[in-house]
Amino acid sequence: MEIITHPHPTLSYKSKTIQRINSELRDIVTEMFELMYAAKGVGLAANQVNLPLRLFIVNTSSNAEEGEELVFINPVLSKGKGSEIEDEGCLSLPSVYGPVNRSRTIHVEAFGLQGNAISADLDGLLARVVQHETDHLDGIMFLDRMNPLSLRALEADLQEFELEFASQREGDIIESDEVIFAKLAMWEDKFCTQRT
Numbered sequence: 001m002e003i004i005t006h007p008h009p010t011l012s013y014k015s016k017t018i019q020r021i022n023s024e025l026r027d028i029v030t031e032m033f034e035l036m037y038a039a040k041g042v043g044l045a046a047n048q049v050n051l052p053l054r055l056f057i058v059n060t061s062s063n064a065e066e067g068e069e070l071v072f073i074n075p076v077l078s079k080g081k082g083s084e085i086e087d088e089g090c091l092s093l094p095s096v097y098g099p100v101n102r103s104r105t106i107h108v109e110a111f112g113l114q115g116n117a118i119s120a121d122l123d124g125l126l127a128r129v130v131q132h133e134t135d136h137l138d139g140i141m142f143l144d145r146m147n148p149l150s151l152r153a154l155e156a157d158l159q160e161f162e163l164e165f166a167s168q169r170e171g172d173i174i175e176s177d178e179v180i181f182a183k184l185a186m187w188e189d190k191f192c193t194q195r196t
């Protein structure tokens with residue numbers, strides 16, 4: 001498992017609802033926390049590790065020894081109130097930061113890793129991270145939320161990521177779209193199909 005970077009196609013893929021929480025999913029979450037802490041992040045969505053599942057993890061302290069480890073499965077956001085512009089970054093765009101307007105407070109409904117229902121009103125950094133990560137599940141990067149002027153300031157940085165991606169494709173380090181989407185379909189079959 002590794003964190004994929006812009007413009008990997010899985011980052012713009014709309015993740016599917018999870019139907020099964022089992023030990024394999026719990027192992028995936030453990031590995032995601034390890035990757036997130038290693039990268040000093042505060043949140044990580046499943047599609048950032050190339051998995052098309054509606055799941056993300058958060059620890060606003062970005063430190064395994066501190067804060068609280070939160071897992072959100074099939075999150076639904078509502079009741080966004082107020083707005084606030086702050087710089088955001090993303091583990092799929094290391095060292096790139098830009099201003100994003102988000103709701104100041106937000107309500108989230110989701111499931112935890114034990115299948116427990118989560119219902120919470122969030123504010124501060126946690127509200128922002130949960131909005132950023134839920135966007136990932138819909139294939140939306142924070143870039144897509146930036147105004148054109150701020151985005152233009154990042155053009156050179158983004159071009160570097162795009163050139164790097166193209167060269168990794170040439171070198172077969174990154175698989176073809178066909179192979180990537182076939183693997184996503186396999187994961188969906190495993191975790192997102194309804195079985196009777």
Ligand code: ZN
Binds near residue numbers: 089090091132136
């Ligand atoms: Zn991100």
